[in-house]
Amino acid sequence: MSLLDFARGPAIEVALAVFTLGVMWRLISLLGLPWAKDRTVRRAGAPSDFSAGVSGFIRHLWVPKGFGMTSRFALINGYVFHLGLAIIFFGFVQHILFLRGLFGVSWPGLPTSVISIAAVVTLGSLVAALVRRMTSPVMRLISTANDYFTWLITTLPVLTGLLAVSHLGARYETLLAIHILTVAALLIWFPFGKLMHAFLVFLTRAETGVFYGRRGVKI
Amino acid sequence: MSDGNHPGGTIGEALLARGISRRSLLKYTGYLASILALPPMASRAMADALAKAPRQSVIWLSFQECTGCTESLTRSFNPTLEDMIFDLISLDYHETLMAVSGAAAEEAMQAARAANKGKYVLVVDGSVSTAEGGIYSTNAGKTNLATLKDMASDAAAVLSVGTCAAFGGIPHAKPNPTGAVPVSEIVTDKPVINIPGCPPIPEAIAGTVAYIITFGKLPDLDHLSRPKAFFGDSIHDRCYRRPFYDKGLFAKSFDDEGARNGWCLYEVGCKGPVTYNACATLKWNGGVSFPIQSGHGCLGCSEPDFWDRGGFYKPLSASVMGNPAIIGGAAVAGIVAGAASVALARKRRAEALAAQSKASAAAQEKMP
Amino acid sequence: MSEESPRTGMAQSLLREIARALAALAETGACDAIDLRSLPLTGGDRADLETALGRGEVAATFDASGQSEVWETRHAGVWWVRHLGGDGRVAAETIEITPIPDILAAHPDDIRASAAALMAELAETTEETAHV
Ligand code: SF4
Numbered sequence: 001m002s003l004l005d006f007a008r009g010p011a012i013e014v015a016l017a018v019f020t021l022g023v024m025w026r027l028i029s030l031l032g033l034p035w036a037k038d039r040t041v042r043r044a045g046a047p048s049d050f051s052a053g054v055s056g057f058i059r060h061l062w063v064p065k066g067f068g069m070t071s072r073f074a075l076i077n078g079y080v081f082h083l084g085l086a087i088i089f090f091g092f093v094q095h096i097l098f099l100r101g102l103f104g105v106s107w108p109g110l111p112t113s114v115i116s117i118a119a120v121v122t123l124g125s126l127v128a129a130l131v132r133r134m135t136s137p138v139m140r141l142i143s144t145a146n147d148y149f150t151w152l153i154t155t156l157p158v159l160t161g162l163l164a165v166s167h168l169g170a171r172y173e174t175l176l177a178i179h180i181l182t183v184a185a186l187l188i189w190f191p192f193g194k195l196m197h198a199f200l201v202f203l204t205r206a207e208t209g210v211f212y213g214r215r216g217v218k219i
Numbered sequence: 220m221s222d223g224n225h226p227g228g229t230i231g232e233a234l235l236a237r238g239i240s241r242r243s244l245l246k247y248t249g250y251l252a253s254i255l256a257l258p259p260m261a262s263r264a265m266a267d268a269l270a271k272a273p274r275q276s277v278i279w280l281s282f283q284e285c286t287g288c289t290e291s292l293t294r295s296f297n298p299t300l301e302d303m304i305f306d307l308i309s310l311d312y313h314e315t316l317m318a319v320s321g322a323a324a325e326e327a328m329q330a331a332r333a334a335n336k337g338k339y340v341l342v343v344d345g346s347v348s349t350a351e352g353g354i355y356s357t358n359a360g361k362t363n364l365a366t367l368k369d370m371a372s373d374a375a376a377v378l379s380v381g382t383c384a385a386f387g388g389i390p391h392a393k394p395n396p397t398g399a400v401p402v403s404e405i406v407t408d409k410p411v412i413n414i415p416g417c418p419p420i421p422e423a424i425a426g427t428v429a430y431i432i433t434f435g436k437l438p439d440l441d442h443l444s445r446p447k448a449f450f451g452d453s454i455h456d457r458c459y460r461r462p463f464y465d466k467g468l469f470a471k472s473f474d475d476e477g478a479r480n481g482w483c484l485y486e487v488g489c490k491g492p493v494t495y496n497a498c499a500t501l502k503w504n505g506g507v508s509f510p511i512q513s514g515h516g517c518l519g520c521s522e523p524d525f526w527d528r529g530g531f532y533k534p535l536s537a538s539v540m541g542n543p544a545i546i547g548g549a550a551v552a553g554i555v556a557g558a559a560s561v562a563l564a565r566k567r568r569a570e571a572l573a574a575q576s577k578a579s580a581a582a583q584e585k586m587p
Numbered sequence: 588m589s590e591e592s593p594r595t596g597m598a599q600s601l602l603r604e605i606a607r608a609l610a611a612l613a614e615t616g617a618c619d620a621i622d623l624r625s626l627p628l629t630g631g632d633r634a635d636l637e638t639a640l641g642r643g644e645v646a647a648t649f650d651a652s653g654q655s656e657v658w659e660t661r662h663a664g665v666w667w668v669r670h671l672g673g674d675g676r677v678a679a680e681t682i683e684i685t686p687i688p689d690i691l692a693a694h695p696d697d698i699r700a701s702a703a704a705l706m707a708e709l710a711e712t713t714e715e716t717a718h719v
Contacts, residue, residue: 001524002522002523002524004493005524005527005528005539008528008529008537008538008539009529009538009539009540009541010541012538013538013540013541013542013545013546014545016538016546016549017545017546017548017549018549020546020549020550020553021549021550021552021553021556022553023553024549024550024552024553024554024556024557025553025554025556025557025560026557027557028553028554028556028557028558028560028561029556029557029560029561029564032557032558032560032561032564032565033561033564034564034565034568093467093469093485093486094485094534094535094536095536097485097486097534097536097537098534098536098537098538100537101533101534101537101538101540102538109467110467111466111467112464112465112466112467113466113467115467171453172453172455172492172493173492173493176492176493176535176536180538231696235696235697235700239651239652240651240694240697241693241694241696241697242649242651242655242690242694242697243651243652245689245690245694246651246652246653246655246670246678246679246690247652249668249670249679249681249690250670250672250678250679252622253622253624253625253679253681256625258620258622259620259621259622259681259683260618260619260620262689263689270696299652299653299672299673299674299678300652300653300670300671300672300673300678300679301672301673301678302652302673303652459627500625505672505673505674505676505678506676506677507676
């Protein structure tokens, strides 16, 4: 079995299985946990939990006033690579074909040139995010191995995908196999590392909104 | 075709005897230089070298195969330039093509072998059955496995012609009931050149043989022992539809607008990007066309296990699931695990609460 | 794919290559050749090249394991050599920069063989006449 056959077959299959298992397990166990009752008295005029949750999430989409340029840059940079990743993942025809194989649905893709530009921008943006993480004293303090590993696991598919598309460094079948293997690694790491934020970000931000909203604080 | 009586003598002498001028040979080497991607100025030296070289003895064995490979090489019926390969070689034994049969055929093989001991090129088409000692494919009561071992021992080199001989091919496809293996798995002490393809391009077979005779050595081979001159580039590298691939313009089915416009066939399963062969440049039937030019994606027939890569019409980027149920099973397992940890947490909490109320009740009792 | 007629600019770069080789031939006598078959020429490129090179004084056709055409272009020393394979397809096609393409000259081995053959023939006829 060639490396490519291994990547397209068992590797991606096992990775998807681990991903599904892990995500299901974490989401269900998290949502099913008994909640501690908030015993505070709801402040008069406080919004309902639902609207506090939604607005908490929305308010977190932008930097609050009073924060400096660096924070704003970090946030914008975050948007750039998240958007870039989405464009690459959902817009590249080869990826759509992969998704069609899994879910049976497909949609028109973007021109390859657009994807290539998006990939280069995304890569630059990811590097910028890492630089900030490593240079900002606060970020360094709160960063753990989990953060750095998650960064690597996210960046590798972009890098190897770009190499595969431009046929750089090795034969195409090898590049493609490596690319698929990096995606498999991402899928396996996803439920157990910081990547899980893709699901949890909605919960954590809403929960913060609810918690403070009840106390009449907008955060 | 050789009649098998060419002991000794150079190719030049043989040509002269047949009244074929040196011009034909020079033309042929010009053609060879072109297909082998050698500088055109090399053709003169090649012609001189060939004229002095003895005709190469070739013994051709056919194992688990469909004869397509032999058809590919001998497909033309009128004597042409391309047929001059048969002036370069002395096809001393060909199981499928020769007229004699039975004991006479056996004798012919042994005679050819004795006359050219250590010098003949053994060409094999078809894979070698190994299950149950190789009894699934036999000839004259002898297994292919035994014949191969026997005949390879006196060969100068072995040429595995076609994907079956080179990589096991269709007999090797799952579940491989005959235990088919490629020739290179049996012959390990002799140089083995693979010329895969289902069938292989005739120019690749003839060109490789001609190269060995002309230069007296094996051509440059890639990591799968394929001559780089023919298998150095992927179909995709040389595909005329490549500009459409680069732009992301794909035919979505075989009769849609994109297909009519000649767009890239990636979405309908083309394996060109991972297939190394010369179809896109040499093409087929003497340069008439090749599958992609005729509107069908590349099947990847010159690559190992092309038969088991999850379907000819499955795009290369789609995954090849052995069993999608595994994912469903994983989802169920995840749900069960989640529910179990929830139950565990709730149980602990209930226990803690119970213990707490018990403790506080006890404390109250103690109170005066 | 002769049905395609777009130009890739290949004809122009080939002409420059030919000019360079021809200058070398004039100066040092070094011969050169360009294999057209292995180049991705479109029908349009090929037509452009043929027009640009034109036809000179010499043209030859011969049959040696298939038809061949050789002609000198309007530039002395630049020859177009085309060999046809089975079914009249082009099997090999080169531009040769040389005083005379190898393929036209009789090969020494052929000359030796035909000298011997002619001698033998004459000897036979002389013998025959002697017997009359
Ligand atoms: S048709 Fe196949 S070989 Fe040609 S460009 Fe598309 S994917 Fe590549």
